[in-house]
Amino acid sequence: MADDADIASDFIDNEVSRALGKIRQSMTNKMGSKTCVDCGDAIPDVRRSLGFKLCVPCAEESERRNSLFA
Numbered sequence: 001m002a003d004d005a006d007i008a009s010d011f012i013d014n015e016v017s018r019a020l021g022k023i024r025q026s027m028t029n030k031m032g033s034k035t036c037v038d039c040g041d042a043i044p045d046v047r048r049s050l051g052f053k054l055c056v057p058c059a060e061e062s063e064r065r066n067s068l069f070a
């Protein structure tokens with residue numbers, strides 16, 4: 001039971017931070033695609049040059065989500 005509540009709370013936290021990130025991202029979009037597609041944070045040039053569209057925390061979070069719902 002507690003685990004379900006924790007997962008739900010986690011999920012809501014994620015959705016809130018994603019929504020905030022999207023707002024932030026839409027404000028920085030005009031500057032190009034130097035930001036994470038998920039949260040809008042800047043992605044290091046090296047990481048972008050490797051083709052990543054997510055910052056490190058979001059990539060880890062995305063992996064965690066995938067394994068959670070797999």
Ligand SMILES: [Zn+2]
Nearest residue numbers: 036039055058
């Ligand atoms: Zn991110």
